[in-house]
Amino acid sequence: MAGVWIIGNHVKVQGMNKDFIILSYAFTLGGCVEMILESTEGVRYFLKRRKSEISGIEDQYVFDGN
Numbered sequence: 001m002a003g004v005w006i007i008g009n010h011v012k013v014q015g016m017n018k019d020f021i022i023l024s025y026a027f028t029l030g031g032c033v034e035m036i037l038e039s040t041e042g043v044r045y046f047l048k049r050r051k052s053e054i055s056g057i058e059d060q061y062v063f064d065g066n
Contacts, residue, residue, distance in 0.1 A: 004049055006056030011037055013047070020045065027051070 003014035011020045020037035023044070027033055033054060037045045 004047070004054045006054060011035070011047075 005012045006022075009022050011022055013020070018039050020039055023036045023038050025033055025035040031051045032048055033051050035047045037047055039045070
């Protein structure tokens with residue numbers, strides 16, 4: 001899995017030379033984050049990663065799976 005970094009409202013994905021803007025995101029049960037990202041060219045991507053694989057996610061959104 002590629003590394004993912006959140007910097008403000010932008011996302012950097014390891015292996016991709018572009019930055020993306022976060023259009024929306026949701027935390028799901030099981031500790032995952034689903035995001036819809038948009039490139040500077042207007043192309044949209046769906047990205048799903050475990051919260052532990054994303055640097056810069058705010059801790060205030062930690063969901064307890066119990």
